[in-house]
Amino acid sequence: MIGRLLRLAWRNLWRNPRRTLIAMAAIAFGYAMLLFVACLMAGLRQQMIETGTGLLLSDVEVQAPGYYPERPIDQTLGGSNGTDVSALVAAIAANARVQAASPRVYGYGLVSATQQSIGVQLLGVVPGQEQKITTLQTRMVKGSYLTGRMPKGVVMGDKLAATIGVGVGSEVVLLAPAADGSMGNDRYTVAGLFHTGLDAMDRGLVIMPLASLQELLRLPAGGIHEVGIKLDDDGITAATATAAALQAQLSKTFPVRARAWPALVPQLADYVEFNRRVTFILFFIFFLLAVIGIVNTMLMAIVERTREFGMLMAVGMRPAQVVGLIVAEAASLAAASLVLGGVLGAPLLWYLQIHGLNLGGGRGAISLAGVVVGPRWYGRQDFTAYAQAALGLAVTALVAALYPALRAARFRPAAALRKV
Amino acid sequence: MICLALTWLSLGQASPRANDQRAREIVDRVARLYISKSTIATMQMQINKKGRQRNISMQFWSLDESKILVRIRLPQEDAGTAILKVGNQIWYYLPKAKRTVKIRASMMMSSWMGSNFTLNDLVKQSRLTDDYEIATSFEGVRDGVAVSEYTLTPKPKAAVVWGKITLEVRHGDQMPVWQRFYDEDGKLVRELTFSEYRIVDGRRIPTRLVMETMGKGGKKAVEQTTITYEKIVFDEPISEKLFSLGNLKQ
Numbered sequence: 307m308i309g310r311l312l313r314l315a316w317r318n319l320w321r322n323p324r325r326t327l328i329a330m331a332a333i334a335f336g337y338a339m340l341l342f343v344a345c346l347m348a349g350l351r352q353q354m355i356e357t358g359t360g361l362l363l364s365d366v367e368v369q370a371p372g373y374y375p376e377r378p379i380d381q382t383l384g385g386s387n388g389t390d391v392s393a394l395v396a397a398i399a400a401n402a403r404v405q406a407a408s409p410r411v412y413g414y415g416l417v418s419a420t421q422q423s424i425g426v427q428l429l430g431v432v433p434g435q436e437q438k439i440t441t442l443q444t445r446m447v448k449g450s451y452l453t454g455r456m457p458k459g460v461v462m463g464d465k466l467a468a469t470i471g472v473g474v475g476s477e478v479v480l481l482a483p484a485a486d487g488s489m490g491n492d493r494y495t496v497a498g499l500f501h502t503g504l505d506a507m508d509r510g511l512v513i514m515p516l517a518s519l520q521e522l523l524r525l526p527a528g529g530i531h532e533v534g535i536k537l538d539d540d541g542i543t544a545a546t547a548t549a550a551a552l553q554a555q556l557s558k559t560f561p562v563r564a565r566a567w568p569a570l571v572p573q574l575a576d577y578v579e580f581n582r583r584v585t586f587i588l589f590f591i592f593f594l595l596a597v598i599g600i601v602n603t604m605l606m607a608i609v610e611r612t613r614e615f616g617m618l619m620a621v622g623m624r625p626a627q628v629v630g631l632i633v634a635e636a637a638s639l640a641a642a643s644l645v646l647g648g649v650l651g652a653p654l655l656w657y658l659q660i661h662g663l664n665l666g667g668g669r670g671a672i673s674l675a676g677v678v679v680g681p682r683w684y685g686r687q688d689f690t691a692y693a694q695a696a697l698g699l700a701v702t703a704l705v706a707a708l709y710p711a712l713r714a715a716r717f718r719p720a721a722a723l724r725k726v
Numbered sequence: 727m728i729c730l731a732l733t734w735l736s737l738g739q740a741s742p743r744a745n746d747q748r749a750r751e752i753v754d755r756v757a758r759l760y761i762s763k764s765t766i767a768t769m770q771m772q773i774n775k776k777g778r779q780r781n782i783s784m785q786f787w788s789l790d791e792s793k794i795l796v797r798i799r800l801p802q803e804d805a806g807t808a809i810l811k812v813g814n815q816i817w818y819y820l821p822k823a824k825r826t827v828k829i830r831a832s833m834m835m836s837s838w839m840g841s842n843f844t845l846n847d848l849v850k851q852s853r854l855t856d857d858y859e860i861a862t863s864f865e866g867v868r869d870g871v872a873v874s875e876y877t878l879t880p881k882p883k884a885a886v887v888w889g890k891i892t893l894e895v896r897h898g899d900q901m902p903v904w905q906r907f908y909d910e911d912g913k914l915v916r917e918l919t920f921s922e923y924r925i926v927d928g929r930r931i932p933t934r935l936v937m938e939t940m941g942k943g944g945k946k947a948v949e950q951t952t953i954t955y956e957k958i959v960f961d962e963p964i965s966e967k968l969f970s971l972g973n974l975k976q
Contacts, residue, residue, distance in 0.1 A: 380776075418827035425833065479825045481818065487773060487780045487840030488803040491820035524803070 315634035336596025337647030347585040348688035364534030382529030406438035415482025430519025439536040449474035449498030459497035463508035608710035616722025625715035636707030658685025842951040857884035872897035
């Protein structure tokens with residue numbers, strides 16, 4: 307019965323190809339537009355998370371219990387409290403959601419050249435390993451990122467370098483309060499300069515090999531402050547869940563705390579959530595535009611066929627069957643249109659993800675609420691949103707067909723036949 | 727008649743001003759207890775922090791109020807570090823890096839060598855009376871000793887970090903008993919206690935200073951630093967050359 311109805315509906319659709327194609331175009335175009343918007347918005351959220359966490363923070367940080375948020379330099383993992391750092395890193399890397407993990411050391415101090423000294427944050431990383439969890443190495447503007455071959459090499463922000471008057475190859479002196487209370491000091495060579503667009507980093511951060519910073523800060527042998535972790539999914543929910551799983555998994559063996567980025571930078575998480583809501587409103591507006599187009603086309607298509615329905619009922623089709631036929635036509639139409647929309651949209655989505663849109667007009671990235679966006683705005687596939695849009699449009703097409711269908715079913719055949 | 731009235735008016739004003747002037751003199755003298763034409767001192771600094779103790783031994787030279795040199799002798803890891811202040815400029819000589827670096831004035835207000843003193847406490851010799859208004863806030867007997875308490879509030883445009891400083895001075899020998907530093911919200915931040923008063927080169931000075939930084943909620947902190955003057959000599963001739971950058975690394 308249903309099969310026969312669908313066959314009939316499909317045949318009906320192609321009895322007037324022009325009308326059907328117009329309706330299909332309305333739905334397919336609406337769907338492609340929604341895909342485009344969803345992809346760009348997901349890309350923006352992703353870029354926020356990536357610049358907010360990917361440059362420096364990482365997705366999850368594992369630290370000694372008393373370390374966060376004050377970050378006192380004597381609260382180390384390994385060294386004094388005896389955690390085996392390499393076993394800890396191995397245990398973290400064993401989690402299926404973890405892509406990479408790398409130990410780090412933090413400190414603060416003065417970076418000084420001939421006549422100028424400035425207070426900065428010091429970060430010690432493992433060259434070669436850190437690049438797997440953060441992306442600062444992609445922002446080098448001069449020289450190169452840290453390598454294992456330069457134990458006394460440091461990289462710093464371009465604005466910091468300009469302020470103290472140094473360049474690649476220059477010597478700088480670092481002066482830092484060490485863990486034992488003494489004043490750590492040594493000479494280093496500037497290996498490279500980075501530019502992120504974030505002033506706090508470009509003006510106030512010096513990165514150096516982990517072992518050099520451990521030595522400068524006189525940390526207990528092998529002592530680190532945290533293990534930074536890169537996850538396969540850094541969305542708010544996924545990262546928080548993975549951090550909780552890591553915590554449960556690790557705390558059996560190690561006295562540590564695992565925190566996901568939404569707990570480390572709640573303002574960024576709030577901002578991403580805010581963006582998600584704004585996106586939803588924008589998405590809804592585009593959705594309404596698509597709905598208007600579809601309702602209009604569907605209504606016209608059915609009102610046009612009043613005479614036809616009158617004829618069907620005159621030859622004995624029951625009103626319920628008429629409604630069924632129209633709904634079946636609308637459903638097939640919607641399904642075909644969504645497939646068409648998807649096929650038309652896919653290259654666009656692919657292009658957005660790979661090439662992005664150029665925003666900056668050559669003027670570089672813009673910094674917004676601590677997040678660098680652009681200069682290229684990349685899309686990201688948000689399949690949940692794509693499915694929601696498809697469902698929404700299909701329901702719209704059905705509802706838009708149902709109203710004129712019910713009206714048609716109430717016609718007396720004679721009256722309907724006289725129309726048009 | 728008019729003359730009489732004017733005299734009376736000026737007399738009426740003279741009395742509090744004279745009192746104010748005396749308070750200023752006392753505070754000024756206390757702030758400059760260790761300052762002379764020249765000073766040479768050997769100091770021990772004992773830092774107690776989180777159950778750990780650290781001792782720093784250093785030597786101190788000052789000349790004409792504007793030149794100060796501090797050399798750290800012990801512990802081994804900091805030995806050779808030297809701090810030179812000439813006017814408002816400060817340099818550090820760092821023995822490991824074998825370099826002299828210039829320090830920003832803003833760095834002077836943070837903890838020095840992990841102690842509860844700031845570099846500012848050690849090498850700033852400005853007169854408190856330049857930056858603060860001074861009022862006598864208590865006069866009488868405390869713990870069986872006749873004392874005065876002075877309250878120092880920053881002048882409107884003074885570039886100072888404290889919201890208020892109070893200072894207790896004994897009447898008998900005009901020696902300071904304690905000095906308390908408050909933040910801008912009126913919360914006690916740290917307390918400096920003076921003791922072991924001795925006569926050195928004909929001057930009476932406290933030779934033991936204990937600085938305690940208050941914990942959160944104004945509780946007595948577990949962190950404290952004691953400075954003990956082991957040897958102090960006033961007004962001995964010192965060469966200007968001692969206070970030169972070239973002499974820093976020694």
